[in-house]
Amino acid sequence: MKKKRSFPLVLVALVLFFQSLIGIPVHAADEFSVNANAGYAIDADSGKVFFNQDGDSPKGIASITKTITAYLVLEAIKQQKISWEQEVPISEYAEQLSTVPELSNVTLVRDQKYTVKDLFEAMIVQSANACAVALAELIAGNEHTFVNQMREQLTEWGIKDATIINASGLSNVYLGEHIYPGTEENDENLMSARDVAIVAQHLIKDFPEILETSKIKEKTFAPNSSQPTEMENWNVMLFDGPNYKEGVDGLKTGTTDLAGACFVGTIQKDGRRVITVILNALNQPNDENARYVETSNLMDYCLNNWSQQDVTVAGQTPTDKKELKVTDGKKKTVALAMEKPVKLWIRNDMDPKNLTIKTTLDHSLLDKNAIIAPVHKNEKIGTVSVALAQDTLGYVQENEGAKTDLVTKSAVEKASTFELIWQKITGIFA
Incomplete structure (x- = not known):
């Protein structure tokens, strides 16, 4: 009797063992979910959707906005409208914004010299909001005109339901008299997880050099200026520790009270690249790295459950x-x-x-x-x-x-x- 009763247990153990060997989760692939308001994942090359959890409704994206800003900066460089070593004038608005203590920034001083490359790296690595504004002003003359260019670019990509009102992803609460005309004090940028994935796909395909910046772990901003700043990438998946993940080399974090903890990530592994989107990781109050935990789970799900076949x-x-x-x-x-x-x-x-x-x-x-x-x-x-x-x-x-x-x-x-x-x-x- 004991042998008969133990046989199913042995069988279950063997099944679990072989599943672990081939990397297939025990739960059914179609039952996977993320603990977030929205999750989305695609194959970067083909655009095949691997996962969609409420990925079609617009939500706060915070500093993920800077992926759009980055695209337009790289496009302007490609078109030779600006150059990496070009000096960027700092407006009074950008200077003041850079000193708001509760915002992610590097300090900008109006009489200091900063290059496009300096500001671009700070915008991606440190998520420096004032740097996004300064780059927008350089390209378009002012941030509002730059926002119009951002909207035009999204329309060109077939994105129709996004709300874009600034270049940084900040809430209008911090922008004072500089808010986009017709918007309200508490308005923020909104996009669906699908649309975030589309932006990331275009950014990586058209300008793969973005990954050389997004994978920078640490760097000194403006080392020869009067106020150099030590930058550390917000993406902890790049660093040794419990959230490190081999193959991750981007892309952009985002955090506001409205948006919650967000992250558009990308991983290169086994000859394939996956793009993932997490909007508002719900366990953030209990775990400051919740967005990365959910991203890691989503990446594993895609890599373990999807394969390309003839x-x-x-x-x-x-x-x-x-x-x-x-x-x-x-x-x-x-x-x-x-x-x-x-x-x-x-x-x-x-x-x-x-x-x-x-x-x-x-x-x-x-x-x-x-x-x-x-x-x-x-x-x-x-x-x-x-x-x-x-x-x-x-x-x-x-x-x-x-x-x-x-x-x-x-x-x-x-x-x-x-x-x-x-x-x-x-x-x-x-």
């Missing part, structure tokens, strides 16, 4: 469009194929064989849904989109997804005049 092969016939009519050809139809194999990110509880395949014909290349002979082999006539039937998470942006070209599988010669006449005759009596 789901189709080159030359495979799409199930929803196997052939196409041919006009004036020696054959009446031509078989269709996928030009290249398609890879999908697949969660370990999903069936990689249960696919949704959708072909889209390029009608500019066709005549009444038929292709006119002669037809060449591998002639492109459209696209094929492939997705997992069980996967409802999709991609962070609408224009992303797994696709390949739809091509002709063989050549079809143009029929001779006699053959065309014969086809018409036989067609009449068919």
